[in-house]
Amino acid sequence: MRHLLTTKDLSKTDALRILDTATQMAATQEREVRKLPTLRGKTVVNLFFEDSTRTRISFEAAAKRLSADVINFSAKGSSVSKGESLKDTALTLQAMGADAVVVRHWASGAAYQLAHGGWLHGSVLNAGDGTHQHPTQSLLDAFTIRKHLAPGGDLEGVTVAIVGDVLHSRVARSNVYLLTTLGAKVVLVAPPTLVPVGIEPWPCDVVHTLDQALDTYEIDALMMLRVQRERMTGGGFFPSPNEYSRIFGLDGDRLRRLPDHAIVMHPGPMNRGLEISAEAADSPRSVIVEQVANGVAVRMAALYLLLAGEEAAQ
Amino acid sequence: MTGTIMGAADISRALTRIAHEIVERNDGAADVVLMGIPTRGLPIAHRLAARIAEIEPAFDAELATGALDITMYRDDLFKNPTRAIGTTSVPDTGIDDAVVVLVDDVFHTGRTIRAALDAIRDLGRPRAVQLAALVDRGHRELPIRADFVGKNIPTSRSERVDVRLEEIDGEDAVILRKGE
Numbered sequence: 001m002r003h004l005l006t007t008k009d010l011s012k013t014d015a016l017r018i019l020d021t022a023t024q025m026a027a028t029q030e031r032e033v034r035k036l037p038t039l040r041g042k043t044v045v046n047l048f049f050e051d052s053t054r055t056r057i058s059f060e061a062a063a064k065r066l067s068a069d070v071i072n073f074s075a076k077g078s079s080v081s082k083g084e085s086l087k088d089t090a091l092t093l094q095a096m097g098a099d100a101v102v103v104r105h106w107a108s109g110a111a112y113q114l115a116h117g118g119w120l121h122g123s124v125l126n127a128g129d130g131t132h133q134h135p136t137q138s139l140l141d142a143f144t145i146r147k148h149l150a151p152g153g154d155l156e157g158v159t160v161a162i163v164g165d166v167l168h169s170r171v172a173r174s175n176v177y178l179l180t181t182l183g184a185k186v187v188l189v190a191p192p193t194l195v196p197v198g199i200e201p202w203p204c205d206v207v208h209t210l211d212q213a214l215d216t217y218e219i220d221a222l223m224m225l226r227v228q229r230e231r232m233t234g235g236g237f238f239p240s241p242n243e244y245s246r247i248f249g250l251d252g253d254r255l256r257r258l259p260d261h262a263i264v265m266h267p268g269p270m271n272r273g274l275e276i277s278a279e280a281a282d283s284p285r286s287v288i289v290e291q292v293a294n295g296v297a298v299r300m301a302a303l304y305l306l307l308a309g310e311e312a313a314q
Numbered sequence: 315m316t317g318t319i320m321g322a323a324d325i326s327r328a329l330t331r332i333a334h335e336i337v338e339r340n341d342g343a344a345d346v347v348l349m350g351i352p353t354r355g356l357p358i359a360h361r362l363a364a365r366i367a368e369i370e371p372a373f374d375a376e377l378a379t380g381a382l383d384i385t386m387y388r389d390d391l392f393k394n395p396t397r398a399i400g401t402t403s404v405p406d407t408g409i410d411d412a413v414v415v416l417v418d419d420v421f422h423t424g425r426t427i428r429a430a431l432d433a434i435r436d437l438g439r440p441r442a443v444q445l446a447a448l449v450d451r452g453h454r455e456l457p458i459r460a461d462f463v464g465k466n467i468p469t470s471r472s473e474r475v476d477v478r479l480e481e482i483d484g485e486d487a488v489i490l491r492k493g494e
Binding site: 020 | 391
């Protein structure tokens with residue numbers, strides 16, 4: 001593996017390798033000394049063109065726990081706001097000797113361009129590109145599901161429902177492919193206005209109300225998506241927040257209709273009261289806070305697998 | 315000389331002797347913790363622990379044996395294909411103030427043990443660290459020595475020493491092979 005750009009072309013073997021490595025990384029995080037010398041001398045650049053708290057901090061923590069040097073670069077207050085192109089930013093990072101670039105960008109395909117533009121020598125990790133992909137988020141989701149429902153194995157026989165703003169969600173796209181590759185069945189639940197055009201070839205089912213999903217499927221993991229209001233310029237996606245909540249929100253009543261073993265997930269940040277009620281978010285079934293902790297382990301695994309091998313092999 | 319250097323009986327005798335030496339050196343086995351280095355150091359550690367328990371009935375073989383994966387502490391991570399990370403398990407009692415005996419199958423350059431010492435440091439502060447190896451084949455690249463050795467085997471650098479163990483390979487043998 002040279003880059004981690006999308007979950008669509010990730011093989012089952014590679015995905016399980018990342019999850020297994022993450023399991024070992026998670027174990028090291030329970031020690032008194034949580035820092036490992038593994039990536040000493042490597043430089044990881046966090047290149048963020050879009051706001052992010054948890055992903056950036058999570059990557060930063062992961063790189064630091066592996067002893068890599070971390071340079072944080074956010075587009076605000078940088079030369080990008082003076083009009084510098086992605087290419088010139090990349091060439092600058094290359095000159096600084098970046099071994100890995102973690103990139104978050106508002107444009108779909110930015111990570112691919114950075115990896116294949118011939119500008120950078122190092123590995124590129126996609127930390128979210130537009131409405132396209134967010135592979136480490138789906139890997140941490142898969143890690144969390146696996147830990148609770150299928151320890152040590154693949155996700156064969158597990159049904160995962162992903163509910164809400166699928167249209168704007170790179171988390172949903174990444175998860176549809178990764179979870180399917182791992183053997184899970186994925187059901188998307190969204191109003192027709194928030195289902196992307198051209199969804200037919202995606203390897204998943206689509207239903208249009210949460211109640212219908214709860215009636216039709218035996219759901220093992222319920223993943224609530226954030227309603228991305230900042231991407232809904234112009235409006236018209238649903239009549240009112242209240243109506244959205246009524247049809248797609250997870251409240252206490254719907255929570256109790258899930259099987260006893262089912263877990264509730266959310267990639268964060270949550271809109272409490274919109275897609276998820278406080279009762280559901282804070283219930284013992286909710287693994288939302290655990291997802292954050294797992295994110296560090298999964299990102300440590302990704303950085304290790306991309307950076308540790310032989311230079312010549314790349 | 316190539317071929318089978320040690321058979322099952324030789325390995326068994328060597329491990330019994332090492333178990334006695336560990337108990338003798340430490341005036342018993344009260345504080346001894348055995349940490350096997352995967353892959354093949356781990357079953358050897360379990361066998362040593364079982365033998366120590368026969369000598370010292372108060373020694374709990376299960377409780378006092380752990381696994382120490384050193385992958386993330388290697389100094390050649392960037393010179394070889396990416397390695398899978400193995401499991402590290404520390405006895406519940408921890409290793410602080412214990413006598414940790416590192417157990418490996420083949421003692422060669424000393425680099426594995428260097429990495430193991432670093433890994434130990436992140437897990438706690440033992441009173442002492444000792445090293446037991448089934449085979450010492452020489453060619454040290456670091457100033458590290460073993461405390462307990464099953465058999466010294468003079469080798470050339472190009473030769474390979476294969477340790478085969480019942481638990482993993484279905485048979486017990488130490489085989490010396492010509493290098494390519």
